[in-house]
Amino acid sequence: MSANFNNSAWFYDRLSRLVFGRAIVNAQVYLLQYIPKNANILIVGGGTGWILDEITKLQPLGLNITYVEVSVKMTAVSKKRNIGHNRVVFINEAIENVNLRPGFDIVVTPFLFDNFREQTLQKVFINIHALLKPGGLWLNCNFQLSGKWWQRILLKAMFLFFRIVCKIEGSKLPDIERLFGVYGYNTIVQQAFFGDFIISKVFTKQYT
Numbered sequence: 001m002s003a004n005f006n007n008s009a010w011f012y013d014r015l016s017r018l019v020f021g022r023a024i025v026n027a028q029v030y031l032l033q034y035i036p037k038n039a040n041i042l043i044v045g046g047g048t049g050w051i052l053d054e055i056t057k058l059q060p061l062g063l064n065i066t067y068v069e070v071s072v073k074m075t076a077v078s079k080k081r082n083i084g085h086n087r088v089v090f091i092n093e094a095i096e097n098v099n100l101r102p103g104f105d106i107v108v109t110p111f112l113f114d115n116f117r118e119q120t121l122q123k124v125f126i127n128i129h130a131l132l133k134p135g136g137l138w139l140n141c142n143f144q145l146s147g148k149w150w151q152r153i154l155l156k157a158m159f160l161f162f163r164i165v166c167k168i169e170g171s172k173l174p175d176i177e178r179l180f181g182v183y184g185y186n187t188i189v190q191q192a193f194f195g196d197f198i199i200s201k202v203f204t205k206q207y208t
């Protein structure tokens with residue numbers, strides 16, 4: 001059975017603030033400065049959609065956003081966000097089941113991949129990769145283990161909790177970085193948060 005974040009929609013943000021303070025927000029807000037004016041953006045796994053509020057604060061108009069979120073409840077909350085004069089199309093479906101026109105300037109995957117098994121990661125990654133235009137930017141953040149003892153413990157607790165509540169499929173972090181390498185992405189900028197436990201990166205897609 002695949003993960004279902006419906007059960008966590010009503011407390012997800014409060015819990016994440018409780019454990020990580022502003023780090024989850026800061027890691028994503030850091031990436032948003034790389035969105036150019038009038039961009040055509042794909043956001044996958046935006047959760048409750050607070051990222052839309054943050055995007056609107058920076059750019060209240062001119063953006064074309066396609067917002068793909070598999071959880072019904074997460075999508076419902078996301079639809080109530082302030083989108084200013086930007087245009088947002090909400091799609092309540094798994095990204096791998098959606099037929100979108102390729103050519104996005106920007107794709108955003110905020111903490112989408114962490115709880116996937118390698119096989120799912122690969123499938124979802126390839127789908128998103130095909131939608132980003134050559135030279136486009138992929139804004140991604142995820143958890144990482146950088147060697148600090150407490151990271152392993154916290155990660156184990158998170159996986160255990162979300163396996164029970166949301167039936168997530170993974171039990172360890174998949175190798176997200178490797179896939180970006182395999183598909184020829186270059187890192188333009190990066191920043192770590194929360195004692196290096198969170199990494200935000202802007203990748204650029206190669207021209208073929």
Ligand SMILES: C[S@@+](CC[C@H](N)C(=O)[O-])C[C@H]1O[C@@H](n2cnc3c(N)ncnc32)[C@H](O)[C@@H]1O
Pocket residue numbers: 003004005006024044045046047048068069070071074093094095096110111112124
């Ligand atoms: C770990 S949560 C992160 C939520 C949000 N980005 C945040 O940082 O608060 C991952 C989100 O991705 C969604 N998701 C998982 N697999 C997906 C898929 N294949 N397509 C679209 N959304 C997906 C889940 O429903 C969930 O809302």
